[in-house]
Amino acid sequence: MDLPVMPPVKPMLAKTAAKIPAGMQYEAKWDGFRAIAFRDGDEIELGSRTGKPLTRYFPELVPALRANVPPRCVLDGEIVIARDGLLDFDALLERIHPADSRVRMLAETTPAAFVAFDLLALGDDDLMGRSTAERRDALAAALRDTAPPVYLAPATRDVELAREWFARFEGAGLDGVIAKPLNVPYRPDERLMVKVKHERTADCVLAGYRQHKSGPVVGSLLLGLYDGAGRLQHVGVCASFPMRRREELVAELEPLRMESAEGHPWAAWQDEEAHTRGRMPGAPSRWTGTKDLSWVPLRPERVCEVAYDHMQGDRFRHTTQFRRWRPDRDPASCTYAQLEEPVSYDLREVLAPPDELPE
Template sequence: MDLPVMPPVRPMLAKSAASIPAGMHYEAKWDGFRAIVFRDGAEIELGSRTTKSLTRYFPELVAALAERLPERCVLDGEIVIARDGRLDFDALTERIHPAASRVNTLAERTPASFVAFDVLALGDESLVDAPLTERRRRLEEALADASAPVHVAPATTDAELAGRWFEQFEGAGLDGVVAKPLDLRYRQDERLMFKIKHERTADCVVAGYRFHKSGPVVGSLLLGLYDDAGALQHVGVCAAFTMKRRTELIAELEPLRMEDPSDGEGHPWAAWTDEAAHAAKRMPGATSRWTGKKDLSWVALRPELVAEVAYEHMERGARGERGANGARFRHTARFRRWRPDRTPDSCTYAQLEESMRFDLADVLR
């Protein structure tokens, strides 16, 4: 491979903003795997945000890119998978599997798409020092004849329209809007763009905690919500504590501390060490290809405390419901406050706000 921009490339990043800034270039924020695509004739490489190769995990996408991209180019974009008209991040994570046979089966069952939103090189020309307006024009020209599963990300300079996208596109699984200065040059690994993401709050049961990597202080609180059957489902963790606060929490939570929940003292997640039990109830501690040999142990608490946490959006489970194997927080939630006025049994999935349904196909059109 011999391109004017060579791997590895770390993609340009965004910093959070509270609202949509005026006078910029706007795109939807995709919820997938960020990828830099390098093509030099028959050679195609998909580089991840951390520069690791994603190529072997998406064989169907490599074949589509070979048919639809210019002979020599470097593109920045997102690998996504759609299921039932909305983005499905779980289906993406399933692809990171060591067995080629499994990857190939999933490639047929849930094929991936690539949404391009920037171009770093075309032919023998590097475009990293060109302003965003020029790169966008060149991207649209280069992919003018592209077809599914290769798409150009919808974009606008109309802040009002971007605001409507922010509200509507969430229903298709997108998680906000990205704003980019019109004269922005491409700078690797620098936070020069702005991301505006949805934030909501939920009252959750605190049923345990994990230690911080630095020592015997609280790292994160384990959160749960009750489903329609009355089972407490693990929905994620919250953090965002100062080191002083992490130390204080150890003492504050001590009266609720239980022995190892696997000893079966009546904790709702007592069976967490039994891998088979995770199929029936979402609990902390399930091993996966992401966690590997990581220590997943945790300290059990009597599920009596309620915390209000802020979150961006929920991930659906394999069956799309919010009960067993149902939704959980897509990212680490942020602790807001204790809720002594709420009882644990009132912390159910019913409190979660539903976004209006919006078909992903309409976004890409």
């Protein structure tokens, strides 16, 4: 491989904002694996956000990229999997598997797509020093005739349309909106873009905590919600606390601490088969490896309000943010029914062939 931009390349990043800023280029925020795609003739390489190769996990994208992108180019984009018109992040996680036979089986049953939203090199030209607007024009021209499963990400410079996207696209499983300054070059690993994500709140049962890697202080709070059958399901964690607050929480939660998990709703957390019947902390995962998954069980008697941006099936997609304790709430009332459901929106409509970029 001999390209003007060579792997590995770390992608340009975004900082969080509460509102969509005016005067930028806007795109949907995809909930997948960020990837830089390199093509030099028949050679294809997919690099992750950290620069590690992803190619072996998505073999179906190799012929797709050969058929749909210029012979020599470097693209920034997102690997996604859709089921029934919705993005499915869990299906992506299943691909990171050591067995090549399983990866290839999944490539056939749940094939991935590549959504391109930036162009870093074309032919012998390094485009990273050019502005966002110039790169977008070059990308649209380069992928004018692309076909599924390779897509050109929709983009606009109309802030009102971006706000409409922010409201509508969540129903297809998208994360929010990305805003890109029009005149900046591509800067790997720098937060020059802006991301605006949805935020909602939920009242959750506090059912345990994990210790912090630095010592015997609270690392993360384990959160639960009751399902329709009255079972407490593990839905995620809350982990962003200053160190002093982590120390205070140990003493604050001591009256709820159980000597063992016996009698706790998640007592069977070490039983792999039990995880097929409900969500509990410590689920076996190829991501965790030898990581210590033990946790401190608490009597599920306290409720906390947390902010979250997105649900992935029956759990929070990302780490939640602690807002406050809710002593006025009965833990039994903390059910999935309180969660706001976004209006359904078919991903195929989001990825419909775009018109010329609106000014």
